[in-house]
């Protein structure tokens with residue numbers, strides 16, 4: 001990268017043409033790496049460890065018994081202000097040093113066709129440059145397994161480099177990289193920081209890694225370690241999860257995707273997770289940490305697990321801080337999703353109590369799955385408890401108990417009508433939460449026995465008891481007055497006797513009435529032509545107005561029906577109308593609020609008549 005070559009073409013008749021090689025200003029490249037590629041200068045250590053591991057891998061390919069060790073010495077240990085990374089890898093010959101260390105983008109880890117070789121971590125030929133994020137000079141002392149003397153290469157951040165025979169011969173084959181911290185980067189060289197970083201990136205590496213005298217490598221990935229019993233393995237995985245993520249998992253699911261050389265564990269969160277926050281996972285690539293915030297490893301719905309995996313085949317982005325989105329990653333996401341799903345289905349068979357506990361915590365994720373997946377839908381049907389007019393219960397159980405079951409797609413409507421519906425023998429399910437209505441609809445499509453019909457509130461009145469004809473006749477005048485009191489509000493009045501008797505009146509809108517109200521509202525806002533079209537629709541629906549169903553079984557309502565003064569009847573019926581709207585959490589239009597106020601004040605006025613003396 002630091003050389004410019006020139007060549008003359010002999011056949012050319014015109015002015016001399018010179019073919020040149022690109023010049024590279026190393027400072028610009030380093031600036032690019034530090035500002036736009038790597039998230040922090042700390043990656044310098046990862047790149048050095050990675051080169052050491054690759055060199056060991058290359059040596060062991062020919063000599064499986066060759067030593068496999070990387071030793072980091074911090075400035076506190078070397079005593080001369082430098083950090084050194086020693087490896088027992090293949091080393092480099094002098095020609096290799098010229099070729100590989102002095103050319104940006106040249107890597108010894110590509111095959112003849114230029115493809116990244118699968119057994120190595122590195123592939124881009126830029127990693128060593130990350131040393132310049134924290135040092136002005138990088139020194140490499142190396143002795144090749146192929147023979148030759150120890151070679152010393154020194155590269156400077158301004159682009160100069162030298163290659164010479166080292167003053168002192170290395171005893172062993174391998175390489176040492178020496179960095180002298182730049183003033184503004186000393187924080188990355190403290191013994192504590194370096195040890196933490198080495199453990200962070202390299203704890204699972206297949207080579208022995210030491211920082212000063214401290215061993216930082218563990219005995220391989222926790223999910224691959226041998227344990228005397230499954231229970232002991234589970235306890236060890238729980239400990240690992242606690243240390244790593246800070247929670248004791250509800251369960252640990254083994255993950256495996258052979259096509260991606262992937263193995264790992266999914267830990268199930270023990271508390272509800274926010275489904276809108278994407279779960280992130282810890283990913284190792286050939287046992288070197290890639291990142292602990294990889295978001296795209298699992299499908300979105302699996303927000304109730306956090307995973308740790310190691311993969312051989314997935315590809316990193318150039319920063320080595322994320323996974324490259326390709327077909328293999330898509331496949332991995334699908335297979336891991338299946339494995340989490342299978343765990344759930346198996347749990348339903350093996351440990352229903354654990355499944356119930358899980359569902360109480362993570363029902364939103366499971367419902368999201370059930371919208372597309374039949375096995376999950378079946379699981380929801382059989383195991384997930386819904387709010388119903390008979391208390392919390394599964395839809396399967398509810399359909400068994402209530403052959404005439406209905407659901408309401410709106411939580412407020414459920415609250416409003418569940419007691420009344422139950423009293424009329426109509427079981428009601430609250431399907432007003434996210435995904436509920438889609439799930440209920442899909443259940444009906446799959447199995448007619450599991451089908452639930454939506455409740456049309458209007459149909460409830462058909463189940464209310466009608467009054468005896470004598471009573472009806474006696475209350476005819478009252479009903480007329482009541483009708484007149486509510487007519488300006490677009491509401492009709494009926495008198496029925498129904499349970500629960502504690503309810504004085506019920507405001508009911510049928511679906512058609514709701515539709516009509518919507519049309520009236522849009523008509524008020526629409527332009528003339530559209531308003532006319534909407535207006536033409538209205539009479540067809542006019543018969544189906546919202547209604548106030550006064551409850552003759554309620555003692556207060558009965559007393560109201562017995563009032564003689566028509567003015568008082570009007571006030572009382574309007575007050576009952578307002579109370580029914582409030583009780584049922586119906587939206588109040590300005591006209592409703594005005595009637596509510598007027599009736600309230602009117603009743604007060606009636607209850608506390610003005611003092612005759614005051615009047616004079």
Ligand SMILES: Nc1ncnc2c1ncn2[C@@H]1O[C@H](COP(=O)(O)OP(=O)(O)OP(=O)(O)O)[C@@H](O)[C@H]1O
Nearest residue numbers: 051055100107108109122123124125126127128175
């Ligand atoms: N410790 C080492 N021992 C032996 N060879 C090394 C060592 N460090 C670097 N090299 C050689 O120098 C080349 C360039 O290294 P560099 O870290 O810049 O890129 P890379 O490791 O090939 O790819 P990447 O940019 O993905 O890390 C390597 O391909 C390797 O051949």
